[in-house]
Amino acid sequence: MMNTKKLIKMAKKWQQRAALHRKRISFQRSSSATSSTAAEKGCFVVYTTDSTRFAFPLSYLSNSVFQELLKISEEEFGLPTGGPITSPFDSVFLEYLIKLVQRRMDADTEKALLMSISSARCSSQCSLKLQERSTQQLLVF
Amino acid sequence: MVKPCWRIGAGMERSKINPTKVDGLTWYKDLGLHTFGEFSMAMIQANSVMEDQCQIESGPLTFNNPTVQGTFVGVYDGHGGPEASRFIADNIFPKLKKFASEGREISEQVISKAFAETDKDFLKTVTKQWPTNPQMASVGSCCLAGVICNGLVYIANTGDSRAVLGRSERGGVRAVQLSVEHNANLESARQELWSLHPNDPTILVMKHRLWRVKGVIQVTRSIGDAYLKRAEFNREPLLPKFRLPEHFTKPILSADPSVTITRLSPQDEFIILASDGLWEHLSNQEAVDIVHNSPRQGIARRLLKAALKEAAKKREMRYSDLTEIHPGVRRHFHDDITVIVVYLNPHPVKTNSWASPLSIRGGYPMHSTS
Numbered sequence: 001m002m003n004t005k006k007l008i009k010m011a012k013k014w015q016q017r018a019a020l021h022r023k024r025i026s027f028q029r030s031s032s033a034t035s036s037t038a039a040e041k042g043c044f045v046v047y048t049t050d051s052t053r054f055a056f057p058l059s060y061l062s063n064s065v066f067q068e069l070l071k072i073s074e075e076e077f078g079l080p081t082g083g084p085i086t087s088p089f090d091s092v093f094l095e096y097l098i099k100l101v102q103r104r105m106d107a108d109t110e111k112a113l114l115m116s117i118s119s120a121r122c123s124s125q126c127s128l129k130l131q132e133r134s135t136q137q138l139l140v141f
Numbered sequence: 142m143v144k145p146c147w148r149i150g151a152g153m154e155r156s157k158i159n160p161t162k163v164d165g166l167t168w169y170k171d172l173g174l175h176t177f178g179e180f181s182m183a184m185i186q187a188n189s190v191m192e193d194q195c196q197i198e199s200g201p202l203t204f205n206n207p208t209v210q211g212t213f214v215g216v217y218d219g220h221g222g223p224e225a226s227r228f229i230a231d232n233i234f235p236k237l238k239k240f241a242s243e244g245r246e247i248s249e250q251v252i253s254k255a256f257a258e259t260d261k262d263f264l265k266t267v268t269k270q271w272p273t274n275p276q277m278a279s280v281g282s283c284c285l286a287g288v289i290c291n292g293l294v295y296i297a298n299t300g301d302s303r304a305v306l307g308r309s310e311r312g313g314v315r316a317v318q319l320s321v322e323h324n325a326n327l328e329s330a331r332q333e334l335w336s337l338h339p340n341d342p343t344i345l346v347m348k349h350r351l352w353r354v355k356g357v358i359q360v361t362r363s364i365g366d367a368y369l370k371r372a373e374f375n376r377e378p379l380l381p382k383f384r385l386p387e388h389f390t391k392p393i394l395s396a397d398p399s400v401t402i403t404r405l406s407p408q409d410e411f412i413i414l415a416s417d418g419l420w421e422h423l424s425n426q427e428a429v430d431i432v433h434n435s436p437r438q439g440i441a442r443r444l445l446k447a448a449l450k451e452a453a454k455k456r457e458m459r460y461s462d463l464t465e466i467h468p469g470v471r472r473h474f475h476d477d478i479t480v481i482v483v484y485l486n487p488h489p490v491k492t493n494s495w496a497s498p499l500s501i502r503g504g505y506p507m508h509s510t511s
Binding site: 078 | 349350351421453455456457458462465466467473474
């Protein structure tokens with residue numbers, strides 16, 4: 001069994017790693033204004049604070065990390081009324097989350113990750129600025 | 142005991158042909174018969190527990206005057222849990238009948254009294270459950286009720302559900318809104334609250350780009366929400382996340398309905414009554430156009446589908462994918478939706494005798510997850 005202290009330590013480590021990734025990962029941007037709202041089959045869409053569009057398979061909705069993500073989005077922005085879902089994180093952080101989810105974590109890792117998400121949200125709050133929606137697109141499978 | 146079977150009325154026969162059905166998260170009755178014509182009902186669940194409730198009652202509206210016949214329609218959009226909307230569905234119609242029997246007729250006062258007593262009794266339940274189940278104090282519901290009787294339609298509304306009349310006009314149909322709504326994002330509702338609470342600078346707060354009463358709730362009137370009506374419920378053991386930080390003396394929300402009375406004309410084709418989950422995606426005119434231009438059979442489900450298609454478009458996804466999403470997480474894509482379409486015949490269905498009494502409660506059985 002893991003204790004809370006150890007979990008927090010793990011969470012911190014991940015955040016540091018995420019910060020490292022932030023410097024390395026760059027996104028493919030489509031050059032022209034495309035039909036970015038075309039719906040991909042079997043997917044739901046989440047935008048990030050830096051206006052990147054992510055299309056996830058519907059099965060991600062039953063993942064507890066994603067459910068937490070939606071909950072945080074609701075707390076942060078309220079339920080979306082006239083448009084798509086926006087996550088209170090940037091694309092780098094979301095990209096990192098996806099990688100962890102794809103690796104199929106064990107229960108302890110997942111617990112630590114959920115804690116990490118919550119703390120990351122606190123630090124991201126001050127730098128939250130909704131920018132104009134760009135044409136960046138990202139499909140995750 | 143042998144039950145008489147030779148007096149099955151038109152309503153009963155119709156119920157057999159078109160029973161109420163459940164298909165996944167959708168509950169529906171495609172077509173039925175009320176005192177003054179046909180009706181269609183449909184509901185869809187988005188929350189982990191369905192918070193919307195609805196009912197249609199047709200037949201005598203008093204216990205002592207058989208000539209007062211009519212149709213009662215209720216749409217109850219709950220929040221914070223299903224208890225308040227279920228309580229209304231169980232109680233408001235018997236109360237309406239009780240008050241109508243006292244004066245042997247339907248009136249605006251009778252309907253308003255039924256609303257007031259339903260709210261009062263729900264708050265009594267909250268008091269009773271306070272030691273063991275304090276979160277009942279944070280449960281509430283909108284309440285939209287329509288009564289069609291004697292050529293008049295009474296629409297009583299507490300909250301932000303909506304009733305819209307479809308009136309035929311030059312080959313088409315015009316939407317006439319019959320309900321007055323109480324939502325902080327309407328200027329009239331804000332003015333009312335500001336004038337009632339002139340010394341409270343935080344009575345209305347903008348949060349997540351929407352106006353909310355005390356920063357917590359969009360509706361400015363409701364049934365239930367005891368913690369916003371009586372200070373005695375705005376304290377422990379109610380969890381802090383459901384409480385207001387400051388003490389109040391005057392009730393913040395009221396249960397008073399806004400009532401409109403409209404004399405029906407031969408041009409009046411139908412009334413759509415629906416929770417805000419529908420009106421979030423369809424305009425009044427779009428909704429009446431769909432009803433006017435489509436077959437009656439399954440019209441409520443058709444409206445539901447039109448709203449869901451719009452919801453899918455806003456979330457940049459396909460309608461077929463939206464329908465795959467499980468309740469609970471589905472609330473991020475759309476709200477619980479209830480829609481009832483009541484067609485209006487200029488003459489009662491049977492001229493020589495009344496149609497069989499009818500009582501349908503929407504939403505049972507419904508999916509539930511913990």
